[in-house]
Amino acid sequence: MQTRRTPLLDSLAVAALSATLLAACSGGEPGAAARSAPPPAPMVTVVTVQAEAVPMVAELPGRTAPYLIAELRPQVTGIVKERPFTEGSEVKAGQVLYQIDPAPYQAAHASAAADLARAEANLHAARLKAERYAELVRIEAVSRQANDDAAAALGQARAEVAAAKAALEKAKIDLDYTRVKSPITGRIGRSAVTPGALVTANQDAVLATVQQLDPIYVDLTQSSVELLRLRREIAAGRLQAGAKGEVPVKLILEDGSEYAAEGRLAVAEVTVDEGTGSVTLRARFPNPKGELLPGMYVRARLPQGVRSDAILVPHAALSRDARGTALVMVVDGEGKAEARPVTVAQSFGERWVITGGLAGGERVIVEGLQKIRPGAPVQAQEAGAAPAAPAR
Structure with missing residues (x-):
């Protein structure tokens, strides 16, 4: 006896088969679609740099030197009878320091x-x-x-x-x-002879040394290469020289502190030292309390004009590669990170002065550098702006 299939049963069979096939197609690996979606671009903080006028300051090493120095030697031969001074004390010009018989x-x-x-x-x-x-x-x-x-x-x-x-x-x-007098006012050092010693006229040995320490000189050295670069930038108009006159000088002591009094540039040597390739500059500083002593190592800061087109970037934005080239990461027009080599002139407060490699209006990455690589897309947020919601 032949069984007849109704249209309803045929429809249910087709629906079941379709559901089975759909389940088979979609029932592979759960979450595959979610994993195939690309990760969001990392969030970075940027600053938009602008060209501005920046005073250029050179920091030069140097050593202090006495303003005046006098080495005492006897002009006659005889026995020293008296030494009427205290070693290390202040003496006056014309004061008798040794009495020869x-x-x-x-x-x-x-x-x-x-x-x-x-x-x-x-x-x-x-x-x-x-x-x-x-x-x-x-x-x-x-x-x-x-x-x-x-x-x-x-x-x-x-x-x-x-x-x-x-x-x-x-x-x-x-x-x-027979009365050996001090030719200058200043501080006298230790004595090489005592009463009873025999001294001879024009001997090589110095009896004592008197040094005037107020004011005091600071002898600085500047590379002749740097001096040439400075002159060329002034000639090209990239650096504006200051007004003529006395040049102020700030002094940094050996312990890193700043000397309270400001000095003035007194002499600029006109000859380059053949051995070191440097030029000597001499600055004069007041020294009423005797804080500066001859021979101290110091660093001096001298203004060398104003650069009108300098770019300032925070210290954290700059890094160096294996060759020592200075680099900053910028966000290009396509929203991708780009490693940009730059020329660094000096530090200015908490920022670097960039004289080449950057232009005004570019966005420099200052935070999130560890999360990015050159050529990768990033989400840029201006420093100081409210945090944006992360992309989903």
Whole structure:
């Protein structure tokens, strides 16, 4: 007996088969569609840089040097009798620092005075004789030869007086040299001799050294290459030189602190040192409290003009590659990260001064650098703006 299928049963069978096939097609691996979707671009913080005028400051190494220095040496030979000063103290110009035994020089002075008196007496006698013979020769009471001899004797007596006066002056100078005086006002160092020591005239050994420390000099060195670059940038108009006049100088001490008083550039050497290839600059600083001592290592900051087209970026935005090239990451027009080599001139506060590689209006990445790579898309958010909702 043949069974007949109704249209309803056929419809149900088709529907069941369709559901089975659909389940088979979609029942593979759960969550595959979700995993195939690309991850969202990382969020980064950027700053939009602008060209602005920035004062350029050079930081140069240097050492302090005394304003005046005097090395004391004896001008006469003798025994040191007194040393009436305290080592390390302040001394005045003209103050007696050493007293050499004056006895032999006093005797020499007295002998020279006696020689001068004898020469002056001989001059007086020769003058009278010459005057007398000059009158007698007119009446031919004496010969012309005798008159000439009297005139010559007068000239010789005058010369002897002049020589005796010079000898007396020399004896007086030697006697004065027995008192070794300070030629300048300043601070005296340690003494190389004590009372009882024998010193000789013009000896190589220094008795003591006096240094004037207020004001004080700071000798700085600047590379001749940097000096040439500075002059070329001024000539090209990229750097505007300051007004002529005294150049202010700030001083950084060895411990990193800033010296309270501001100095002035005093001398700029005109010759390049052949050994170091550098030029020496000398600045003068007030030193009323004696904080700066000769020989201290310091760093000085000198203004070198204003750069009108400088770009400033935060310190955190700059990195360096294996070759030492300075790099910043920027967001290009397609919203992708781009590694950009730049030229760094100096640090200015908490930012770097960029003189090449960046233009005004570009967006520099300052946060989120560890999450990106060059060429990858990023979501940029301006620094200081409200945080944006992450992309889904």
